[in-house]
Amino acid sequence: MPNTPHISRRELLRGAALVPVAGALAACATPASKPAATASSAPVATSAANPFGVAADKPLEVWIFDGGFGQDYAKNIHQPLFKTKYAGVEIKHNATKEITKVLQPRFAGGNPPEVIDNSGANFMDFGALAQDGQMQDLTPLLDAPSWDDPATKVRDTIDQSVIDIGTYDGKFSVLGYVNYIHGIWYSQKVFKDNGWQIPKTWDEFLKLCETIKKSGKMAPFTYAGKFPQYLYEPLLTMAAKIGGSEVLVNIDNLEDGAWTTEAMKTAATAWAEVGAKYLMEGTTGLDHVQTQTAQNKYKVAMLPSGSWLENEQKTTTPADFEYGMFPIPDFTSSDKMPYGTLHTQPGENFIVSSKSANPQAGMEYLRAMLSKKAAGDFSELVRTVTVVKGASDGRQNSPGVASASKAVADAGANALYYRWQTWYGPLKDEGIAATGELMSGGLTPDKYLERMQKKADEIKNDSSIKKYKR
Template sequence: MPNTPRFTRRELLRSAALVPVAGALAACATPAAKPSASSSAAPVATSAANPFGVSDSKPLEVWIFDGGFGQDYAKNIHQPLFKSKYPKVEIKHNATKEITKVLQPRFAGGNPPDVIDNSGANAMDFGALAQDGQLQDLTPLLDAPSWDDPGTKVRDTIDQAVIDIGTYDGTFSVLGYVNYIFGIWYSQKAFKDNGWVPPKTWDEFLKLNEAIKKSGKMAPFTYAGKFPQYLYEVLLTMAAKIGGGEVLVNIDNLEDGAWTTEAMKTSATAWAEIGAKYLMEGTAGLDHVQTQTAQNKYKVAMLPSGSWLENEQKTTTPPDFEYGMFPVPDFTSSDKMPYGTLHSQPSENFIVPAKGANPQGGMEYLRAMLSKKASGDFSEMVKTVSTVKGAGEGRQLSPGAASATKAYTAAGTNIVYYRWQTWYAQLKDEAIAATGQLMTGGLTPDKYLERLQKKADEIKKDSSIKKYKR
C-alpha cells in the first residue's frame, strides 16, 4: 500500500484549475448540491430484475485499487457475474496503486469513472468528495432486491456497520466490502518452534519482545516505517482499551483535548518504548512490503497489520509459515475494555461517482458484488472476510483468515473503530508524520499528542472544512 502525497481539501478544489474543462469542482464555500441518481444519464425502464435501469449500450468504467487484494477478483469474479446478466455492456477494467494521483484529475474535470475501489494509503479524501457532491447516493442500492433473492433487500444482506460507516452527512455513499480485522501478526510456525506464546498482557508482550531479542534468532518487532499509520492503529486501539471506546469517538468528533487524554498518553508512551528497544534495524526506512517480507524470511517476529496481509504476501510466504494474529494485549487489569477487544471496520471502500457517465451501471455492479456467490468467491480467493452476511460459510479458510475470524468472533461486541482519517485527510497526514517521529525518538509522547491536538484544533476552527460527527 504505497503512500504518495495526498491532496488536502483545498488542494482537491484547486486541482480543478489544472484541468481546462467546464466541469470543475465548485469552491469550498459553495459546495455542489448532491446530484440525484439520474444526474448523469437518463435511466432506461426499471424492473425487479433491473432495478436501476441499466442500459446495455452504455460502457462501464471500473477502477480497482491494486493493493493487498490485487485486481484478479474484479476481473475473474465480479465482472463475469455482471456480464452474465448484461452481456452487451462493455466493461473497461483498470487498476492502479495511485488512486488519488490517477483519478483526482478526473473528478476535477467532471468525468470520473463509474465504479472505484477507493482504498489504500493514497485513497481520495472521502470527506472532501462527500462535501463537494461527488458521491452517488447509494440508498437506492440498499433498498433494491438482492442479486440472489428478489424478496430480500440488499440492506438485509450486509453488516449494519457497512451502512453506519459508509454514511456521510446523512447519506449512504461508501460501500465497505471487506471486514478489515486489525491486530499483531506472526508466524504460528515460528512461535511453536521457539516456544513463544501470544501475549495477553502488556507485561507479557514486553517479556516476549525481550526473549526474542535475546535469542538472537530474529528481531522482535517491526512496522511499515515509511507508512506509520500501521503503528498508530495499534496505538489507538490500546488507548481505547485503556480508556474506553469514547476515546476514539471524541477524537473523531474533534473534541477539545481528545488527543491528549491519559489513555492516549499511556498508549503513546508504551509504544514509544517498543520503538526505542525492540524494532528491527532499519525499520524507519522500510515500506510495508519490505517489513512483511522480512517477517516471511524469519528476520522479525511480529508486526501490526490487517486481514489483507496474508493475501498480500502470498508470493513470498513459505508454505508452512502459517500466519496468526493476536489482539492488542491488556495494558493493565484496569483497562475499561476487556482482552480480545479489536479494531475492525468495513473497508476496501467502493464508490459510484455521482457525475460519472453511468451511475446506474455502477450501482448494479455493486449489487452483483454483494451477491452470496461473488462475496464468497472473493473471500476464498483473497483469504479474507467479506461484509456480506454468511459469505464465508462452507468455505475453506486459510490460517491467517481463520485466526483473524476466530479473534473477531471472540471479540463479540468489543469492537472499536475510528473515522477521523477518512473524514480529515490533513489530520491523517499529520498523524502519519508524527507517529513516525514518535517511534524513532524524534518526538516525546507528550509532544506527539500535542502536535496532533494542534492539527485537530486547526481543522475544528476551519469553517471551510465540513465537520462530521459520530
C-alpha cells in the same frame, strides 16, 4: 508532513493545482463544466431484475486499487458475474496503486469513472468527496432486491456497520466490502517451534520482545516504516482499551483535548518504548511489503497489520508459515475494555461517482459484488472475509483468516473503529508523519500528542472543512 504547506479545503475544492504532497494529500475538485445530471440521461425501465435501469449497451469504467487483494478478483469474479446479466455493457477495467494521483485529475475535469475502489495509502479524501457532492447516494442500492434473492433487500445481506460507517451527511455513499480485522500478526510455526506464548498483558508482550531479542534469532517487532498508519492503529486501539471507546469517539468528533488524554499518553509512551528498543533494524526506511517479507524470511517475529496481509504476502510466504493474529494485550487490569477487544471495521471502500456518465451501472456493479457467490469466491481467492453475511460459510478458510475470524468472534461486542482518517485528509497526513517521528524518536509522546491536537484544532476551526460527528 512536517514541512507540508497548509492547503485549505476550500482551495482544494475549487480546483486549485493539485500535486499531492508525498502522495498523501487528496481532495475533490469541482469540475469546471459538469456533465449532464443523471436524471437527464435517457431513461431505462426499472424492474426487480434491473432495479437501477441499467442501459444495455452503455460502457462502465471500473478502477481497482491494486494492493493487498490485487485486481484478479475484479477481472475474474465480479466483472464476469455482472456480464451474465449485461452482456452488452463494455467494462473498461483499470487498476493502479496510486488512486489519488491517477483519478484526482479525472474528478477535477468532470469526467470521473463510475466505480472506484478508493483504497490504499493514498486514497482520495472521502470527506472532501462528500462535501463536493461527488459520491453517488447508494441508499437505492440498500433498498434494491439482492442479486441472489429478489425477496431480500441488499441492506439485509450486509453487516449494519457497513451502512453506519459508509454514511456521510445522512447518505449512504461508501461501500466497505471487506471486514478488516486488525491485530498483531505472527507465524504460528515460529511461536510453536520456539515455545513462545501469545502475550495477554503488556508486561508479557515486553518480556516476549526481550526474549526474542536476546535469542538472536530475529528481531522482535517491525511495522511499515514508510507508512506509519500501520502503527497508529495499534496505538489508538490500546488507548481505547485503556480509556474506553469514547477515546476514539472524541477524537473523531474533534473534541477539545481528545488527543492529549491520559489514555492516549499511556499508549503513545508504550509504543515509543517499542520503537526505541525492539524494532527490526532499518524499519523506518521500509514499506509494508518489505517488512512483511522480512517476517516471511524469519527476520522478525511480529508486526501490526490487517486481515489482507495473508493474501498480500502469498507469493513469499513459506508453505508451513501459518499466519496467526492476536489482539492488543491488556495494558493493566484496570483497562476499561476487556482482553480481546479489536479494531475491526469495513474497509476496501468502493464508491460510485455521481458525476460519472453511467452511475446506474455503477450501482448495479456493486449489487453484483454483494451477491453470496461474488463475495464467497472473493473470500476464497484473496483469503479474507467480506461484509456479506454467510458468504464464507462452507468455504475453505486459510490459517490467517481462521485466526482473525476467531478473534472477531471472541471479541463479540468489544469491537472498535474510528473515522477521523477518512473524514479529514489533513489530519490523516499529520497522523502518518507524526507517528513516524514518534517511533523513530523524533518526537516525545507529549510532543506527538500536542502536534496531533494542534492539527485537530486547526481543522475544527477551519470553516471551509465540513465537520462530521459520531
